[in-house]
Amino acid sequence: MKRACLCCGRLFTPRANVPEQQYCSRRICQNARRQRWRKQKLASDADYKANQYDAQRRWCEKNPDYWKHYRASHPAYRRRNRQQQSERNKKRTLARVVTESLIAKRYASKDQSDIISGIYRMVPVEGAMIAKSDAYLVKLNLITGSYPQGP
Ligand SMILES: [Zn+2]
Known part of the structure; x- marks a missing residue:
């Protein structure tokens, strides 16, 4: 069948x-x-x-120039890599700005009234950590929220 x-x-x-x-x-x-x-x-x-992982590492040790030659002979691959890294850097910078501004607001106001309450999606930022802390850097995407009520 x-x-x-x-x-x-x-x-x-x-x-x-x-x-x-x-x-x-x-x-x-x-x-x-x-x-x-x-x-x-x-x-x-x-x-x-x-x-x-071990096999790959051993292969790389035996062929140390492989990727150098590959990149040199594949300009499109190099361009794509460069562009993707640039995108990752932009995302990382954006996440850092968002997180730092939220942290700054949290410590700047006693009642945290300037933080939009709501549900956030935490998106881990690859390889990024806040300096001198064990906290991972995350991007917060607001899913639902409302501005705090006035007095
Ligand atoms: Zn098929």
Whole structure:
């Protein structure tokens, strides 16, 4: 019986020896299947993750110039990386400004009346921490809120 491939959606007949087959045999779909398997394995198997990390580190030690050469010979890759880093930097700066202004307001006013009450979504900012504290830097996105009532 035919079924739809999870990757490309085309109908295919599962191989007799793989009755649960969910991906067709096209190379791109088999690559997607392996990529998904690997992602799940990395998330669920700490030993596998550590082994992969070690193997990758050893490979990098044997091929120290690989990425340097790759970047030099792939200008589009370099441009994309640069742009993505720039976006991350902008987001990080914005999150820092928002958090610092909320912290400043909190300490500046006794009754905190100038803070908009409401429900916030805390978005962790990757790799960023407030200096000299163990608090993670987060971005607060207001979901619902109201301005405080006047006296
Ligand atoms: Zn497919």
